Amino acid sequence: xxxxxxxxxxxxxxxxxxxxxxxxxxxxxxxxxxxxxxxxxxxxxxxxxxxxxxxxxxxxxxxxxxxxxxxxxxxxxxxxxxxxxxxxxxxxxxxxxxxxxxxxxxxxxxxxxxxxxxxxxxxxxxxxxxxxxxxxxxxxxxxxxxxxxxxxxxxxxxxxxxxxxxxxxxxxxxxxxxxxxxxxxxxxxxxxxxxxxxxxxxxxxxxxxxxxxxxxxxxxxxxxxxxxxxxxxxxxxxxxxxxxxxxxxxxxxxxxxx
Amino acid sequence: xxxxxxxxxxxxxxxxxxxxxxxxxxxxxxxxxxxxxxxxxxxxxxxxxxxxxxxxxxxxxxxxxxxxxxxxxxxxxxxxxxxxxxxxxxxxxxxxxxxxxxxxxxxxxxxxxxxxxxxxxxxxxxxxxxxxxxxxxxxxxxxxxxxxxxxxxxxxxxxxxxxxxxxxxxxxxxxxxxxxxxxxxxxxxxxxxxxxxxxxxxxxxxxxxxxxxxxxxx
Numbered sequence: 001x002x003x004x005x006x007x008x009x010x011x012x013x014x015x016x017x018x019x020x021x022x023x024x025x026x027x028x029x030x031x032x033x034x035x036x037x038x039x040x041x042x043x044x045x046x047x048x049x050x051x052x053x054x055x056x057x058x059x060x061x062x063x064x065x066x067x068x069x070x071x072x073x074x075x076x077x078x079x080x081x082x083x084x085x086x087x088x089x090x091x092x093x094x095x096x097x098x099x100x101x102x103x104x105x106x107x108x109x110x111x112x113x114x115x116x117x118x119x120x121x122x123x124x125x126x127x128x129x130x131x132x133x134x135x136x137x138x139x140x141x142x143x144x145x146x147x148x149x150x151x152x153x154x155x156x157x158x159x160x161x162x163x164x165x166x167x168x169x170x171x172x173x174x175x176x177x178x179x180x181x182x183x184x185x186x187x188x189x190x191x192x193x194x195x196x197x198x199x200x201x202x203x204x205x206x207x208x209x210x211x212x213x214x215x216x217x218x219x220x221x222x223x224x225x226x227x228x229x230x231x232x233x234x235x236x237x238x239x240x241x242x243x244x245x246x247x248x249x250x251x252x253x254x255x256x257x258x
Numbered sequence: 259x260x261x262x263x264x265x266x267x268x269x270x271x272x273x274x275x276x277x278x279x280x281x282x283x284x285x286x287x288x289x290x291x292x293x294x295x296x297x298x299x300x301x302x303x304x305x306x307x308x309x310x311x312x313x314x315x316x317x318x319x320x321x322x323x324x325x326x327x328x329x330x331x332x333x334x335x336x337x338x339x340x341x342x343x344x345x346x347x348x349x350x351x352x353x354x355x356x357x358x359x360x361x362x363x364x365x366x367x368x369x370x371x372x373x374x375x376x377x378x379x380x381x382x383x384x385x386x387x388x389x390x391x392x393x394x395x396x397x398x399x400x401x402x403x404x405x406x407x408x409x410x411x412x413x414x415x416x417x418x419x420x421x422x423x424x425x426x427x428x429x430x431x432x433x434x435x436x437x438x439x440x441x442x443x444x445x446x447x448x449x450x451x452x453x454x455x456x457x458x459x460x461x462x463x464x465x466x467x468x469x470x471x472x473x474x475x476x
Binding site: 051053079083084086087089090091093095097098099100101110111114115156159160163 | 375377378380381382383384385386387388391395396399400403
């Protein structure tokens with residue numbers, strides 16, 4: 001198996017604060033990686049470095065075996081390669097960030113029309129398909145304001161999918177949702193995983209990590225502290241840090257009836 | 259007790275009608291140019307690139323911090339000396355009003371663009387959209403809706419400022435009224451009539467603007 005996305009020794013700092021201190025991850029095609037870590041561990045920054053919302057300070061990435069940057073130091077990437085990279089990497093945000101002046105359908109049609117140059121008819125058909133895929137048939141003509149948080153996030157997922165990305169990044173996609181709406185978004189994400197989408201997911205949903213992830217990565221202070229199968233490391237964490245992190249979730253879980 | 263006599267004005271509507279046409283021509287020209295120029299300069303003000311930001315900032319500060327009347331005099335009397343040919347009163351007045359309007363519009367554009375949440379930029383960028391497309395398709399359509407009340411207020415201010423062009427002998431409403439009053443010795447009626455014409459045109463506009471402000475709050 002070859003890695004569809006290779007993250008090689010990524011460094012990032014904001015001022016004096018070094019947020020990522022050298023991260024290496026190989027993401028196989030179809031693999032689902034869940035990144036855990038407390039706030040400030042650098043997990044969001046890692047995602048944002050992958051699609052270059054933040055420019056890495058050191059290291060590089062490879063997508064489909066190719067480096068998008070020029071290879072020079074300091075890190076440099078041409079505008080052309082930057083746009084090409086972002087077409088291949090979809091991102092779902094904590095705050096949805098739907099375009100409020102467009103209907104659900106128009107939100108999903110926008111990038112295929114503007115970036116891929118599809119005709120209105122082609123883009124409409126594509127968008128209808130993706131909205132159906134996330135369970136939103138019949139909501140096509142509604143504006144984001146009229147949709148629930150969970151529905152908005154599903155439109156955002158459809159909007160990303162419409163660009164046929166090679167990798168999808170989820171940046172705390174359910175963190176700003178009411179508890180009863182989290183499930184519908186997680187279900188869509190699980191279905192995507194089952195359909196073979198390559199995903200890197202930053203989340204606090206340990207249950208999702210346990211049941212969907214192929215691999216879990218625990219980030220602490222800008223470094224990978226633990227990495228492994230969810231059934232191993234979520235049950236038997238090796239480090240105290242990870243143990244501590246997980247204990248908070250265990251403390252408030254409902255014990256299974258025997 | 260002074261006896262008002264509007265008979266001459268009513269019998270000779272051509273005076274004020276000609277003035278109104280000139281006022282509207284000057285207004286239309288300076289508003290159109292001012293808005294278009296304002297968008298370009300506003301983009302410059304928004305830009306982080308120095309070579310775009312600096313000239314835009316100088317332009318805005320220059321025209322916001324000098325009186326329009328001085329600008330108009332300068333374009334009409336001073337600029338021709340520098341460039342070697344004279345400008346018509348219409349051209350000079352349009353330049354001054356458009357420059358002033360553009361400086362104000364630029365600040366409205368900049369503030370409007372800045373008011374859009376950065377998540378909109380990130381979402382569009384993550385879809386592979388270029389800067390120009392994001393601005394045109396995502397940011398400006400949202401920003402312009404928020405700018406409507408501010409623009410409407412400036413547009414009404416600009417309409418009133420057109421009367422300054424009378425000082426450089428552009429034959430707009432106020433100039434016609436002065437002409438009439440010096441010929442007919444009826445300053446009270448002449449200038450009252452000008453005020454009435456401005457009011458009749460602008461009052462409905464301010465009402466419409468007030469409606470916009472209510473709508474924009476939704």
